Amino acid sequence: MGVGAKPPAHVVIVGGGFAGLYAARALARADVRITLLDRRNYHEFQPLLYQVATAGLAPGEIAAPIRHVLMSCRQARVLLAQVHGIDLQRQVVRSDAGEFSYDYLLLATGARHSYFGHPEWERFAPGLKSLEDALEIRRRILMAYELAERTSDPQERQALLHFVVVGGGATGVELAGAIAEISHETLRRDFRRIDPARSRVCLVEAGDRLLRAFPRDLSLQAERALRRMGVNLILGTRVDDVTAQGVRLGGEFLPARTILWAAGVEASSLGTEIPAERDRSGRVRVAADLSVPGHPEVFLAGDIALVEGAHGEPLPGIAPVAIQEGILAAENILARARGDKARPFRYHDRGMLATIGRSQAVAKVGRLHLHGFLAWLVWLFVHILYLIGFGNRVAILWRWTLAYLTFERADRLITERQPEPR
Amino acid sequence: MGVGAKPPAHVVIVGGGFAGLYAARALARADVRITLLDRRNYHEFQPLLYQVATAGLAPGEIAAPIRHVLMSCRQARVLLAQVHGIDLQRQVVRSDAGEFSYDYLLLATGARHSYFGHPEWERFAPGLKSLEDALEIRRRILMAYELAERTSDPQERQALLHFVVVGGGATGVELAGAIAEISHETLRRDFRRIDPARSRVCLVEAGDRLLRAFPRDLSLQAERALRRMGVNLILGTRVDDVTAQGVRLGGEFLPARTILWAAGVEASSLGTEIPAERDRSGRVRVAADLSVPGHPEVFLAGDIALVEGAHGEPLPGIAPVAIQEGILAAENILARARGDKARPFRYHDRGMLATIGRSQAVAKVGRLHLHGFLAWLVWLFVHILYLIGFGNRVAILWRWTLAYLTFERADRLITERQPEPR
Numbered sequence: 001m002g003v004g005a006k007p008p009a010h011v012v013i014v015g016g017g018f019a020g021l022y023a024a025r026a027l028a029r030a031d032v033r034i035t036l037l038d039r040r041n042y043h044e045f046q047p048l049l050y051q052v053a054t055a056g057l058a059p060g061e062i063a064a065p066i067r068h069v070l071m072s073c074r075q076a077r078v079l080l081a082q083v084h085g086i087d088l089q090r091q092v093v094r095s096d097a098g099e100f101s102y103d104y105l106l107l108a109t110g111a112r113h114s115y116f117g118h119p120e121w122e123r124f125a126p127g128l129k130s131l132e133d134a135l136e137i138r139r140r141i142l143m144a145y146e147l148a149e150r151t152s153d154p155q156e157r158q159a160l161l162h163f164v165v166v167g168g169g170a171t172g173v174e175l176a177g178a179i180a181e182i183s184h185e186t187l188r189r190d191f192r193r194i195d196p197a198r199s200r201v202c203l204v205e206a207g208d209r210l211l212r213a214f215p216r217d218l219s220l221q222a223e224r225a226l227r228r229m230g231v232n233l234i235l236g237t238r239v240d241d242v243t244a245q246g247v248r249l250g251g252e253f254l255p256a257r258t259i260l261w262a263a264g265v266e267a268s269s270l271g272t273e274i275p276a277e278r279d280r281s282g283r284v285r286v287a288a289d290l291s292v293p294g295h296p297e298v299f300l301a302g303d304i305a306l307v308e309g310a311h312g313e314p315l316p317g318i319a320p321v322a323i324q325e326g327i328l329a330a331e332n333i334l335a336r337a338r339g340d341k342a343r344p345f346r347y348h349d350r351g352m353l354a355t356i357g358r359s360q361a362v363a364k365v366g367r368l369h370l371h372g373f374l375a376w377l378v379w380l381f382v383h384i385l386y387l388i389g390f391g392n393r394v395a396i397l398w399r400w401t402l403a404y405l406t407f408e409r410a411d412r413l414i415t416e417r418q419p420e421p422r
Numbered sequence: 423m424g425v426g427a428k429p430p431a432h433v434v435i436v437g438g439g440f441a442g443l444y445a446a447r448a449l450a451r452a453d454v455r456i457t458l459l460d461r462r463n464y465h466e467f468q469p470l471l472y473q474v475a476t477a478g479l480a481p482g483e484i485a486a487p488i489r490h491v492l493m494s495c496r497q498a499r500v501l502l503a504q505v506h507g508i509d510l511q512r513q514v515v516r517s518d519a520g521e522f523s524y525d526y527l528l529l530a531t532g533a534r535h536s537y538f539g540h541p542e543w544e545r546f547a548p549g550l551k552s553l554e555d556a557l558e559i560r561r562r563i564l565m566a567y568e569l570a571e572r573t574s575d576p577q578e579r580q581a582l583l584h585f586v587v588v589g590g591g592a593t594g595v596e597l598a599g600a601i602a603e604i605s606h607e608t609l610r611r612d613f614r615r616i617d618p619a620r621s622r623v624c625l626v627e628a629g630d631r632l633l634r635a636f637p638r639d640l641s642l643q644a645e646r647a648l649r650r651m652g653v654n655l656i657l658g659t660r661v662d663d664v665t666a667q668g669v670r671l672g673g674e675f676l677p678a679r680t681i682l683w684a685a686g687v688e689a690s691s692l693g694t695e696i697p698a699e700r701d702r703s704g705r706v707r708v709a710a711d712l713s714v715p716g717h718p719e720v721f722l723a724g725d726i727a728l729v730e731g732a733h734g735e736p737l738p739g740i741a742p743v744a745i746q747e748g749i750l751a752a753e754n755i756l757a758r759a760r761g762d763k764a765r766p767f768r769y770h771d772r773g774m775l776a777t778i779g780r781s782q783a784v785a786k787v788g789r790l791h792l793h794g795f796l797a798w799l800v801w802l803f804v805h806i807l808y809l810i811g812f813g814n815r816v817a818i819l820w821r822w823t824l825a826y827l828t829f830e831r832a833d834r835l836i837t838e839r840q841p842e843p844r
Contacts, residue, residue: 041568058480067612077614080568097572146463146502150519190489192499 008032008075009337012093012102014083014270016043016066018319019108019302019326024076026330032337034076035100037093041065041080044131047319047383050171052134053260054178055142055186059131083109086273088295104297104333107270108326111303111317114266114281121242125259128171137260141179144258145187148194155255161199162256164247166239167263168205169213170354173222175260176203177357180229185358202232202256204239204249206263211354211362213316218362221371225356239263265317267304274298279306279314288344290329296336301325309347319386321347353379430454430497431759434515434524436505436692438465438488440741441530441724441748446498448752454759456498457522459515463487463502466553469741469805472593474556475682476600477564477608481553505531508695510717526719526755529692530748533725533739536688536703543664547681550593559682563601566680567609570616577677583621584678586669588661589685590627591635592776595644597682598625599779602651607780624654624678626661626671628685633776633784635738640784643793647778661685687739689726696720701728701736710766712751718758723747731769741808743769775801 008031013020016038024036042063051057067078081097086105093100113127126136141163148160161183165176180201187196203210203226209219210226210233223233234249241248246255267282274292277285283306284292290305292298302322307315315321324347332342351365353375361375370378430453435442438460446458464485473479489500503519508527515522535549548558563585570582583605587598602623609618625632625648631641632648632655645655656671663670668677689704696714699707705728706714712727714720724744729737737743746769754764773787775797783797792800 041564058482060480065612071611074614079572080565081572142463143502150501150503189493190487192496 009103009333010035010101011104011106011333012037012100013106013108014038014093015108015110015268015302015304016040016078017046017108017110017302018322019110019329020106021066021069021326022323023106023108023301023326023330024070024073026327027334028070028073028076030334032075032104032334034073035102036066036070036076036078037081037083037095037097037100038066038078039080039082040130041067042131043069045386046129047386049128049131049134050174050178052131053128053137053141053175054182055138056178059135063131083270086270088273088275088292088298091297102297104299104336106299106301106326106329106333107274107304108300108302108322108329109268109270109304111265111267111281111283113261114264115261116264118242121261124242124244125166125247125261127261128175129265137175140258140260141182145191145194145196145199147257148199149191157194159246159255160257161194161196162202162246162254162258163199164202164204164254164256164259166204166242166247166259166261168203168207168210168233168235169262170211172203172205172260172262173210173226173354173356175262176201176231177226177229177355177360180226180231181357184230200232201230202234202254204234204237204247206236206238208236210235214352214354214362214364215369218364218369218371222354222356222362225360225362225371229357229360265303271300271304274300283314289332289342290325290345291332291342296342299329299333301329307345307347309349315347318352320350324348353382355379431525431755432457432523433526433528433755434459434522435528435530436460436515437530437532437690437724437726438462438500439468439530439532439724440744441532441751442528443488443491443748444745445528445530445723445748445752446492446495448749449756450492450495450498452756454497454526454756456495457524458488458492458498458500459503459505459517459519459522460488460500461502461504462553463489464553465491467808468551469808471550471553471556472596472600474553475550475559475563475597476604477560478600481557485553505692508692510695510697510720513719524719526721526758528721528723528748528751528755529696529726530722530724530744530751531690531692531726533687533689533703533705535683536686537683538686540664543683546664546666547588547669547683549683550597551687559597562680562682563604567613567616567618567621569679571613579616581668581677582679583616583618584624584668584676584680585621586624586626586676586678586681588626588664588669588681588683590625590629590632590655590657591684592633594625594627594682594684595632595648595776595778597684598623598653599648599651599777599782602648602653603779606652622654623652624656624676626656626659626669628658628660630658632657636774636776636784636786637791640786640791640793644776644778644784647782647784647793651779651782687725693722693726696722705736711754711764712747712767713754713764718764721751721755723751729767729769731771737769740774742772746770775804777801 010033013036043066045062048062070076081095083095085094112129115121144160148157151157163179165172183196183199210222211219237249271282271284274284285306286300287293290299303317309315328345335342353363355361359373359376361379363370363375363378432455435458465488467484470484492498503517505517507516513524534551537543566582570579573579585601587594605618605621632644633641659671693704693706696706707728708722709715712721725739731737750767757764775785777783781795781798783801785792785797785800
């Protein structure tokens, strides 16, 4: 390099989820400056959010400060900032912490849940996409038992002990299974008036089977396992209305105080800043190399991007997809910076996992279909493996061992969003 | 017992802190019905709140669901209820969960921090009395570093990296020590623009020495240890004003964005429902047997009660006092129920402890004055011992071992009280 060497390119990454974080790591040893912006100071391990929502793990056990994860990456700057706009012409990102100009931009702001045109349902049926969502769901579930214990109205008590989960994908299955476990095992002896074991957990799915992304035989195994745990499955049924009193399903009204939403997702609204085609759920269609058509310096990765698999099917919004996209986007940024050609994205499908409860899961690993205890061991192993860098693996393993042996869930605190009387 | 046997007496306990919980346990094997009311579903281990406030422990590690702690006590009912009044004539407690009539009442609702007639200071200088307080303080401390990293104004940056703790009692000493440790060790390598090690921690105390409740030599040891950790001690100085910009101390204005209050306490406002003498901080003077003069069926224990020690000095608001009072109140309730005489309270002083930082503490055990590492080991041992019943001791020990070896604080999440953009 001579005196005339170019200054290193500036890569701005928006979002510290799986895609953003793995991209930053993939850039770590290259000659670039990195600025990672996120509106939270932590990265969430989303696959375990449901464990926080059901009081099995503490928030800190599935989240890590982003700047700490990237501590050893000296050329990466991490800033707490809410990005609200992108100027593709001036190559500038606008945020509440000021403007950031970029040579390359990676947009990885993920997705939130969507209510199919009924945003008014959110108040009554929170979704599970962030740690704050998880704490709110935890508060509602625990509060329902507390209020049921203290009410003297039998109808009210019944509605309080009725939990409805909408959406039969992995999150819905995990939530329903965990709530059934809490009711039938964890809380069994905690109350005096009510019997938590008599609470009712319903899982509502519009399609004709759970876990549509999985092979049919595994869907049936999951359904069987949930039924054995006492979960009522309501398949082939659409939700017509959600109110503070319950849900209406195909003409019937189910009174229930706790309704959880795991039915639809919607890509981050920053996608609307990108002049490209978007699908129904707002995901932006990117070029094969994950860049934006007409803007080779802008890349998208994770749940905000619409990327198709080998058979033309859109790839699901799961961690392995986001991780692989993040890494390829980083590599393509480096290729462009060197003047090389960018590579197209190809998803390496290593399998799918969904856990149902203590020692129950379904897994597709290559061509292998697993269920029951063995699938659960695979699930456990994979999640412990992925928690590398969280530094909490031993603590989580310890807690899971305890929970497995005792059915105990240690984090049963009703803390957030309670007005503090002073 | 014949057909004419009296039904068991109904004991209502208000407050699930140390006093209330130990009272309930002391009543566990007796022939009484117990109703424990608390506005939270969990018991907090208050001596470790500062660890949550400084991201060293997770909320769930120092809190346990009250109904779970009392699970094996079959005749105890635990209800989530905010008590707002007491009718001593009708023997009824009024709450948002309805009225509860009692044969015996134990009021153990504790204390909150007080601002010496300046309630408007609370917004700028939160105190540390509850888990929610601790999460708010944690949020402010971590947020200060984040905002300092992203600002380009050097004066603003300085104010953001200036932490002022008001009050040199045990809580103030613990907070100041922990913040110094975070700045100088934990966060040292996390930031790029700022150097957390250059942040300034001030501990302000109106008296002429820290830890007034301790013998003078231990106060001096604590002062020496804090100075060695880089804490600025400002002794003999009163706070004149607290604003969003900083604190005014004896004519001088210290710009600081993070101000923490550990200076004064005020007994729970339920004390005003009791027709008895109260001291300046609202504590209710009880009879020697902890009952209310003129109301032998009503007892007070913990921080709400004004009880004097062997030399006429008011006993401090610490866990051992609350625990011993709670147990004696329970025993006296049983004595009264049997028609026996109640016993006067006598405090068994087993010592005092305050921790200053990693491997630094001061301890008074009987006539022994300890400081440094040995005192810290005593502190560790006592706290681990008291965490019996929390089921988290192994997890906490593990975390502390890790923290001791690595200076790491795992729970550095900015979660609560952030408006969620939707």
